[in-house]
Amino acid sequence: MTASPLEAVPLTAAAAGLMRCHACGRLHAAASHGEAAHCERCGAPLHLRKRDDLARTWALLIAACILYVPANVLPVMVTRSVVGTQSDTIMSGVIYLWITGSWPLAALIFFASVMVPLLKIIALVVLAFTAQRRSTWAVQERTKLYRVVEFVGRWSMIDIFVVGVLAALVQFGALATISAGPGAIAFGAVVVLTMLAAEAFDPRSLWDPVHDWGTDR
Numbered sequence: 001m002t003a004s005p006l007e008a009v010p011l012t013a014a015a016a017g018l019m020r021c022h023a024c025g026r027l028h029a030a031a032s033h034g035e036a037a038h039c040e041r042c043g044a045p046l047h048l049r050k051r052d053d054l055a056r057t058w059a060l061l062i063a064a065c066i067l068y069v070p071a072n073v074l075p076v077m078v079t080r081s082v083v084g085t086q087s088d089t090i091m092s093g094v095i096y097l098w099i100t101g102s103w104p105l106a107a108l109i110f111f112a113s114v115m116v117p118l119l120k121i122i123a124l125v126v127l128a129f130t131a132q133r134r135s136t137w138a139v140q141e142r143t144k145l146y147r148v149v150e151f152v153g154r155w156s157m158i159d160i161f162v163v164g165v166l167a168a169l170v171q172f173g174a175l176a177t178i179s180a181g182p183g184a185i186a187f188g189a190v191v192v193l194t195m196l197a198a199e200a201f202d203p204r205s206l207w208d209p210v211h212d213w214g215t216d217r
Helices: 053-073 090-099 103-132 139-155 158-169 182-200 208-216
Strands: 018-020 027-029 077-081 084-088 176-180
Touching: 053 090, 053 103, 053 182, 084 090, 090 103, 103 139, 103 182, 139 182
Parallel strands: none
Antiparallel strands: 018 027, 077 084, 077 176
8 A cells, every 4th residue: 555645754965965055956975075165066065954944034024023113113215305304104104005995005115115024034943943843844844935925025025125216216416315314224134134134144054953753653
């Protein structure tokens, strides 16, 4: 009788004596290269697993969580004109666009600048927590979640791009000037930190408990 996929013991690359290059994807024999070797194709360092990946991921995530609050509370754009100075946060900009009828743009900025960073932080926390607990729950789904997080992270800077474009275009000397506020710096730091956290996390560690559980039965 053929064993079902759930009953079959998963074979990881590490268990098969293989190492995959993070840069180009080429497989190498771990026995002939060792942990300190480099990829024969692109020269990138080879590791069976990223060293201290969970420690670095948690450190970057904690920093991102701390900066997420000022990123949404402090102004991201400061407008100075002859009539005064106006400071806008991400949410005040979303609200202004919504009440002026630009609700598609408001929804886009809200999703890309508020929800995406928050969901990315939550997803990375779930991945890091389950990997640290060596959970065998929904490994394939968690691996797909990591791929999604890794892909969408670069699209979280839309409001910073808008501020940068406005700052470059709306410079009328004594009439009006637009500059980035402290919230823009904090928000940019959140995006960079979450991208670094996703890069530091090793998704191969999600499969190690499944292989250990299967071989120990």
